[in-house]
Amino acid sequence: MPKQRKKSELPSKICQVCGRPFVWRKKWAKDWETVKFCSQRCREAK
Template sequence: MPKHKTKSDLPQKPCVLCSRPFTWRRKWARVWDEVKYCSDRCRSDARRQTIGHEQQSPQTTGISRGQTSR
C-alpha cells in the first residue's frame, strides 16, 4: 500500500498579492501553473486594484476633468 502524502509534501507557492505561501489542492491539479492567488479575497482585491488603475488613466495622461484634448 502506498504512503499517503502529507500536506508538507505537497508543492507550495506564494500568493501574488499578499505573498503568503499556499499549498496545492486537488481541484487545482490541472491548472496549478495558472493559479496566482491564495483565496477568493486576494483575487477580488487584485481585480479591484486593476480596475482602479484603469479609471485613473485620464489623470495620468495630463488631461484633468472638465478639459478636453484639442
C-alpha cells in the same frame, strides 16, 4: 488506492497579493501552473 502525501510534501506557491504561502489543492490539479492567488478575496483584490 492512491498514495497519500504529507502536507509538507505538497508543492506550494506564494500569493501575489498577500505574500503568504499556500499549498496545492486537489481542485487545482488541472491548472496548478496558472494558480496565482491563495483565495477568492486575494483574486478580487488584485
